[in-house]
Amino acid sequence: MTIHSTDPFAVPDKDKSPVRRFRGRLAAPVTLWTTPGPAGLTVSSILVADGDPGRVLGLIDEESDFWDAVAESRRFAVTPLTPADRQLADRFAGLMPAPGGLFATGEWQQTAYGPIPAHAGTWLGCRLDSDRPCGWALLTESIIESVQVGGAAAPLAHFRGRYAELH
Known part of the structure; x- marks a missing residue:
């Protein structure tokens, strides 16, 4: 077995569109979206908008x-991930094996919006309002119905195809 220092499946820069290369130069938060079922997905294409009501926009793979x-x-829950959650992020992104299923390891707290990691102090409960095709994904717009804000843990970010820590 060979351990790679880079993603062996990553598309080389020269083969990416200019838009994708530009997007890769923007740091993005790494979040976990979960829903009753249960099902989940690592999402870094997210925008949270304050308002009455607050909203979450995200790009989700329709497949x-x-x-x-x-x-x-x-309905679904959104949990911001921390540097300690790298393996969790990879598992839900499909980059790491998940024997027994995505939720088979770790401790989970059940909510009306879906399971969240038991250690998560900060998360949103959302209701899907609309969706439409947008580029490679679906642009979803959701209403924030519940907000839990815990301690200010350092976020896990995604930058140039890798995880980064902000201090």
Whole structure:
């Protein structure tokens, strides 16, 4: 077995569109979206908008098990991940094996919006409002119905195809 220092499946820069290369130069938060079912997906294409009500916009792969489950339940939880959650992020992104299923390891707290990692102090409960095709994904717009804000843990970020820590 060979351990790679880079993603062996990554598309080389020269083969990426200019838009994708530009997007890769923007740091993005790494979040976990989960829904009753349960199903989940690592999402870094996310925008949270304050307002009355607050909203979450996200780009979701319409071929994912998560999308199938959230399209049915119409609700989901969003949990920001920390540097300690790298393996969790990889598992839900499909980059790491998940024997027994995505939720088979770790401790989970059940919520009306889907399971969240038991250690998560900060998360949102959302209701899907609309979706439409947008580039390679579905642009989803959701209403924030519940907000839990815990301690200010350092976020896990995604930058140039790798995880980065902000201090």
